[in-house]
Amino acid sequence: MLQYERFETIMQMLNTGSSVRVTDLSRALGVSESTIRRDINDLAAAGRLRKVFGGAVPLDNGEAPADGTPAFAGLPPKHMVNTRSLDLETKETIQADEKQEVAAKAATLIEEGDLVYIDAGTTTGSMIDQITCTGAVFVTNGIRHALRLADRGLKSYLLSGRVKASTEAVIGHEAVDSLGRWHFTKSFIGTDGIDRECGLTTADIDESMVKTEAIRRSKEVFVLADGSKFGLVASVTFAPLDAGTVITDHLPDPGYREQLKLVEIHK
Numbered sequence: 001m002l003q004y005e006r007f008e009t010i011m012q013m014l015n016t017g018s019s020v021r022v023t024d025l026s027r028a029l030g031v032s033e034s035t036i037r038r039d040i041n042d043l044a045a046a047g048r049l050r051k052v053f054g055g056a057v058p059l060d061n062g063e064a065p066a067d068g069t070p071a072f073a074g075l076p077p078k079h080m081v082n083t084r085s086l087d088l089e090t091k092e093t094i095q096a097d098e099k100q101e102v103a104a105k106a107a108t109l110i111e112e113g114d115l116v117y118i119d120a121g122t123t124t125g126s127m128i129d130q131i132t133c134t135g136a137v138f139v140t141n142g143i144r145h146a147l148r149l150a151d152r153g154l155k156s157y158l159l160s161g162r163v164k165a166s167t168e169a170v171i172g173h174e175a176v177d178s179l180g181r182w183h184f185t186k187s188f189i190g191t192d193g194i195d196r197e198c199g200l201t202t203a204d205i206d207e208s209m210v211k212t213e214a215i216r217r218s219k220e221v222f223v224l225a226d227g228s229k230f231g232l233v234a235s236v237t238f239a240p241l242d243a244g245t246v247i248t249d250h251l252p253d254p255g256y257r258e259q260l261k262l263v264e265i266h267k
Contacts, residue, residue: 008094009025010039010040012095018057022040025039098227102126106127112133113136113185114133115184118188119140120167120170137155138157158170162175172210184217187214194232194256199239201236202235215239221243223247228252230248230251242261250264250267251267
């Protein structure tokens with residue numbers, strides 16, 4: 001398991017309880033207790049939790065990050081940075097139930113006559129089996145998305161460009177150029193992170209260009225993100241926070257409500 005995935009799991013377990021123990025995390029994640037202690041130290045230094053004897057607890061409201069050098073130098077406290085682009089199979093195992101909830105809500109927003117852009121990604125891909133509107137036209141940069149749309153008998157188009165094998169996405173300048181003919185009524189965009197200062201971010205510069213252009217060409221923009229994406233920062237910002245309406249299963253930090261247009265499934 002990658003460090004970034006361990007960070008996500010530790011924070012998820014902490015959000016569902018009042019504390020986490022090193023021994024429990026070690027068993028749950030299948031890594032050594034020394035690895036967990038290093039992860040907790042990094043998360044504490046980044047201002048994500050408070051380290052205690054034998055484990056960690058959530059930060060108190062308004063509590064400042066721990067003293068010492070931040071784990072991710074050059075970024076404000078509370079940022080948790082992911083510079084890796086995970087493959088599709090790995091992403092599908094992370095927050096799977098939450099992604100399904102977000103996708104189900106997003107699918108209800110598609111209406112007859114819409115010209116819809118569906119971004120490559122696992123949450124956006126979860127929409128496809130839940131689309132009930134058959135009178136819309138779909139454009140995507142997701143190779144698997146295009147095949148599944150076609151299998152369902154939905155009119156669909158696949159962008160041209162460079163193929164990224166790990167995510168089965170069409171990306172790069174050619175894909176951006178391929179978007180030039182389209183003017184979408186709605187777009188559904190995936191993201192690797194949502195942060196107050198860094199906005200909407202993704203781990204790949206070539207994927208970010210496609211997301212940015214799709215957003216620019218859309219009348220309405222919906223960003224699909226499960227609750228674990230808040231407070232995370234990936235390598236490249238592709239849009240500001242106010243670029244569209246964020247659909248999420250839950251909002252772990254209520255402070256975002258003042259900055260976001262939001263559809264929250266579990267308030």
